[in-house]
Amino acid sequence: MNLTLAIAIIAVAAGVIAAAMRRVPIGQVHSLYRRGQPLRLLEPGTHWVVPGLDRIGHRIDLGGQVLRFEQPQADSHELRGTVYWQVLEPERAEATIDEAPQLIRCGALAALGESPLAAGDRRDLGSRMKQALNGALRERGLMITRVELEIA
Known part of the structure; x- marks a missing residue:
C-alpha cells in the first residue's frame, strides 16, 4: 500500500x-x-x-515571414506580389501579431490602388509600397524587408 x-x-x-x-x-x-x-x-x-x-x-x-497577394487591375492584367516581413520588437508586435498579415495585405493593396502599371513601374512601386508599409508597421514592431511585384 x-x-x-x-x-x-x-x-x-x-x-x-x-x-x-x-x-x-x-x-x-x-x-x-x-x-x-x-x-x-x-x-x-x-x-x-x-x-x-x-x-x-x-x-x-522572429525569422522572416512571407505574405502573397493578388490584385486585379483595370486593364485586365493581374498584379501579384510577395511581401517579406519580420518582427523586430516582439514587445510591441505581441499585441497585433494576429492581425499583422491582414494589416500588411490591406496596406499593400491600398498602396497599389487601381492605377494601371507599366513594366518599368514595378520596382519603383515596390519601393514606394515598402516605405508606406514600413511607415505604418514600424510603430507596431514589424518591418517589411522586401516587396516583389509581378504583372501577369
Missing part, C-alpha cells in the same frame, strides 16, 4: 514538473499570459511557469 502511494505521489510530482516547464526554441519568443493578462515574454530557452494559471498566448517567429 505504501509503495503504491509513493509511486502515485512521484507520478503526480513528475506531471506537475513537466507541466511547469516550457521550452522556447531559438528564433521564437512566446508571450506568457496569467489570468488573461500579458505577464512577460519568454526568450529562447527553458522557463518555469505556474501550471493552470499561466498559458502561452502567442508564439512569435
